[in-house]
Amino acid sequence: MLPRFLRYPRRPFRRALKVKQSMGQKSRKIEQCAVVGAGIMGGGIAYASVLAGVPIRMKDIERGQLERGAQEVERVLARQIKAGRLTEEAAQQVRSRLTAQLDYAGFDQVDLVIEAVVENLAVKHRVLAEIEGLVGPEAIIATNTSSLRIDDLASPLERPERFVGLHFFNPVPMMPLVEVIRGSRTSEATVATAVDYASTLGKTPIVVKDCPGFLVNRLLTAYLLGFAELIYDGADYIKVDEAMERFGWPMGPAYLVDVIGLDTMSHIIEIICAGYPERMVNKTLEPTKVLAAKGRLGQKSRLGFYRYETDSSGKRKKLPQPDTYQLLAASQPNGTREFSETEIVERMMLPMVLEAAVALEEGIVESTTALDTAMSLGLGFPKHAGGPLKYADSLGLDKVVELSDKYAKLGPLYRPSDKLRRMAAEKSRFYAS
Numbered sequence: 320m321l322p323r324f325l326r327y328p329r330r331p332f333r334r335a336l337k338v339k340q341s342m343g344q345k346s347r348k349i350e351q352c353a354v355v356g357a358g359i360m361g362g363g364i365a366y367a368s369v370l371a372g373v374p375i376r377m378k379d380i381e382r383g384q385l386e387r388g389a390q391e392v393e394r395v396l397a398r399q400i401k402a403g404r405l406t407e408e409a410a411q412q413v414r415s416r417l418t419a420q421l422d423y424a425g426f427d428q429v430d431l432v433i434e435a436v437v438e439n440l441a442v443k444h445r446v447l448a449e450i451e452g453l454v455g456p457e458a459i460i461a462t463n464t465s466s467l468r469i470d471d472l473a474s475p476l477e478r479p480e481r482f483v484g485l486h487f488f489n490p491v492p493m494m495p496l497v498e499v500i501r502g503s504r505t506s507e508a509t510v511a512t513a514v515d516y517a518s519t520l521g522k523t524p525i526v527v528k529d530c531p532g533f534l535v536n537r538l539l540t541a542y543l544l545g546f547a548e549l550i551y552d553g554a555d556y557i558k559v560d561e562a563m564e565r566f567g568w569p570m571g572p573a574y575l576v577d578v579i580g581l582d583t584m585s586h587i588i589e590i591i592c593a594g595y596p597e598r599m600v601n602k603t604l605e606p607t608k609v610l611a612a613k614g615r616l617g618q619k620s621r622l623g624f625y626r627y628e629t630d631s632s633g634k635r636k637k638l639p640q641p642d643t644y645q646l647l648a649a650s651q652p653n654g655t656r657e658f659s660e661t662e663i664v665e666r667m668m669l670p671m672v673l674e675a676a677v678a679l680e681e682g683i684v685e686s687t688t689a690l691d692t693a694m695s696l697g698l699g700f701p702k703h704a705g706g707p708l709k710y711a712d713s714l715g716l717d718k719v720v721e722l723s724d725k726y727a728k729l730g731p732l733y734r735p736s737d738k739l740r741r742m743a744a745e746k747s748r749f750y751a752s
Contacts, residue, residue, distance in 0.1 A: 346508065354368075354378070376425055459482075464486065466532055468594075483500065525693045537674065541732065545669065546559060548729055567702065598677075672710060
């Protein structure tokens, strides 16, 4: 069964729809699409596209990977048929829109190419340059990177104005958010077309300015560094998970990292911390890195913080893994200790709230609503709290600053910006009351 946050209904968000409508006059209709890289993400993007009626070419250099990408499409189709959402006839029409291939045949006819290869700058540079040399001069090239900067990826391109980020979330068929990342040289028409395409797929697009980690993963990294600080100081990861789930998160941080993949998350954290060294300090014994080094990659390897087994009905079960405590001892130089639930929640939530305030100040998103919408749709931010900025308002910004000062000894992750301090002193809010 999918975690709850992957089953949230796709409700419209007015601000996101206003963004789409304001850009609609500048956008081009995408009639033919392609995705390069047939992994889980590439296969998911292909499925979302063909389901929405947009034909897509799915290209990979390995036949086995291409077959796995096609299997991902078939897997989701089978679930839709079983649930009664698609007839077999309709599913066959969806299949007919997908072309799986080992070469670039037909790329000169597509309107949009989405690159979804391995998260490696050199590899992406090579692939993107290949794509640009094959597509028409009006075609848009997008990248599904989760952490690499758009401007860095665009450096070898001759037409960077037609390059944009389209960050889908895994699993693509279920997750309603797409971050549309605007590079410094991305044209308005390109952004508008990317927004329109994401909307065609039934997603909620949020336009984000280029920065390390963009928005969702940047704020998630701050949250997970709060988790790492707790583990470093001796917290029990299971009790942290339980506290955060009671607070309203669909899953605790350890479980979430298991779902994402410890190797994937460790890599993302490393890249994003390098982008914000003045605030995000990644301890060398950060727990995801410790476990990933032992080959414990989470659900995909059936062992991460937890152990995963499949029961007789085919459901995946999360079970405690006793030796996790022994491995995490390397991350706890002062041993273990008990934390109150209140302290766990405060130490976990503050870094995300403070980083959200900085991202808003930097203009990474255009509004408080866009930021909170992205965090609700992309991470399943607790519904009762409404998003990091709405949650900050509910606490009171003076309380946020007071808590930040309380935990100041933990380092810059808990340091509020000067603007947030001024807002607190002036009794200001992020939202009009």
